[in-house]
Amino acid sequence: MANDRPRRRGRPRAFDRDQALLTALHEFWQRGFEPVSVAELTAAMGITPPSLYAAFGDKKTLFREVVERYQQTHGTFLATALAAEESTRDGVARALRAAAVEYTRPEHPPGCLVISAAVNCTATSADIADLLRAQRAANITALRERIKVDVADGRLPADTDADRLAVLVGVILQGMSQHARDGASTEELLAVAEAAMLAWPAKIDTATYTNSPTRAWTR
Amino acid sequence: MANDRPRRRGRPRAFDRDQALLTALHEFWQRGFEPVSVAELTAAMGITPPSLYAAFGDKKTLFREVVERYQQTHGTFLATALAAEESTRDGVARALRAAAVEYTRPEHPPGCLVISAAVNCTATSADIADLLRAQRAANITALRERIKVDVADGRLPADTDADRLAVLVGVILQGMSQHARDGASTEELLAVAEAAMLAWPAKIDTATYTNSPTRAWTR
DNA sequence: ACCTTTCTGTAGTAAGCGCTATGTATTTCC
DNA sequence: GGAAATACATAGCGCTTACTACAGAAAGGT
Numbered sequence: 001m002a003n004d005r006p007r008r009r010g011r012p013r014a015f016d017r018d019q020a021l022l023t024a025l026h027e028f029w030q031r032g033f034e035p036v037s038v039a040e041l042t043a044a045m046g047i048t049p050p051s052l053y054a055a056f057g058d059k060k061t062l063f064r065e066v067v068e069r070y071q072q073t074h075g076t077f078l079a080t081a082l083a084a085e086e087s088t089r090d091g092v093a094r095a096l097r098a099a100a101v102e103y104t105r106p107e108h109p110p111g112c113l114v115i116s117a118a119v120n121c122t123a124t125s126a127d128i129a130d131l132l133r134a135q136r137a138a139n140i141t142a143l144r145e146r147i148k149v150d151v152a153d154g155r156l157p158a159d160t161d162a163d164r165l166a167v168l169v170g171v172i173l174q175g176m177s178q179h180a181r182d183g184a185s186t187e188e189l190l191a192v193a194e195a196a197m198l199a200w201p202a203k204i205d206t207a208t209y210t211n212s213p214t215r216a217w218t219r
Numbered sequence: 220m221a222n223d224r225p226r227r228r229g230r231p232r233a234f235d236r237d238q239a240l241l242t243a244l245h246e247f248w249q250r251g252f253e254p255v256s257v258a259e260l261t262a263a264m265g266i267t268p269p270s271l272y273a274a275f276g277d278k279k280t281l282f283r284e285v286v287e288r289y290q291q292t293h294g295t296f297l298a299t300a301l302a303a304e305e306s307t308r309d310g311v312a313r314a315l316r317a318a319a320v321e322y323t324r325p326e327h328p329p330g331c332l333v334i335s336a337a338v339n340c341t342a343t344s345a346d347i348a349d350l351l352r353a354q355r356a357a358n359i360t361a362l363r364e365r366i367k368v369d370v371a372d373g374r375l376p377a378d379t380d381a382d383r384l385a386v387l388v389g390v391i392l393q394g395m396s397q398h399a400r401d402g403a404s405t406e407e408l409l410a411v412a413e414a415a416m417l418a419w420p421a422k423i424d425t426a427t428y429t430n431s432p433t434r435a436w437t438r
Numbered sequence: 439a440c441c442t443t444t445c446t447g448t449a450g451t452a453a454g455c456g457c458t459a460t461g462t463a464t465t466t467c468c
Numbered sequence: 469g470g471a472a473a474t475a476c477a478t479a480g481c482g483c484t485t486a487c488t489a490c491a492g493a494a495a496g497g498t
Binding site for chain 1: 484485486487488489493494495496497
């Protein structure tokens, strides 16, 4: 926001910083943090290393900004889906369908950057792996809290194990992302999304007979 | 098999080749193919680079032998579980529970090497990524064929979509592996395994009322 | 016009990568 | 015992990595 025209003092930047950031996003999304070299980044951006370092700091700082941008754009579908539906159950169903579509869009790399960009890391980038792991954990935590609200409001059975239900969704999403990166089609992932919802407790109002499909989540 | 005493001509090897292979397996399993350097391998094995190259060829050849060993030991639980049960449904349930246990054993790195060792790769090791991707695809194919047998024998509904059911299991396994690497406990993954089975079509004999839970797999 | 500020490309740095040439040590074969 | 064969450690190969010192170019401030 407002990246234009404060007309600062010295020689103006000759490239579009935001577009360069998107280029970095694409590269990191495609292959992950470590395999993408600064030389590849500068080549793809059409600039030289000093320009990159002046604009973004070092490679890790650039990656953190890339993750921030990713979360503000492609990483919102879970929260958006949960907000769009009244019940968490409908929200999760919508989120899984959205994931199937988003993870396989042809205009960007497959899968989820937060899930797959820092899987194989050396010790020198352990902090990057930690960052993404924390983001994944935060997603599951948010979902768990949302489930608890539904339980408190009576939209889910009182004995629902919110933590394990949230973890199930996290596992499905991680698996879908990996499978998308293995070349799965949108339709394939949509079928997985539909099937996964069969493991979710039925709505309380539509089915008071919630015995069997809920059992795994009672303690 | 028979790695001892053919008593060959020259100076005998001063280290245990098999144990060195297990060391490499552990390192590659922990961090993946590219992040593990030859220097780290030789340090962990207690040997020098020329000894490693003489015994195993280059780094990729060593990794391929590591994968082979992995598949013969830790990579057998799916086929074993399917063979141990008469129905594919019971076999898959057993496999998912086995995965929860195997992926979190404290005596080796978490998750599955075939799933996580070649996620972030440069162009120079694209063949390694292809190798593991092919192994994952082979697992799903084997499961699909097993499901088809059950459908033909009437142990699963005639309109079961074997391909998509196999993909679902593959996605769950990939997600469980990733979650294990994020630090999930055995119990957490066992709960996921139980829940995932709720998405599987019910047995035909025990429940002729297979309408609802099977719907997602009919076309 | 001149100074300051900022961005630019050239050309590097030290460190790490996978891998190996070389010489020596230890074994079996004859 | 001598030759052939194999494994050993030292040391270093060419290459890539993330990153930067430096000097010139292009803008604003005064």
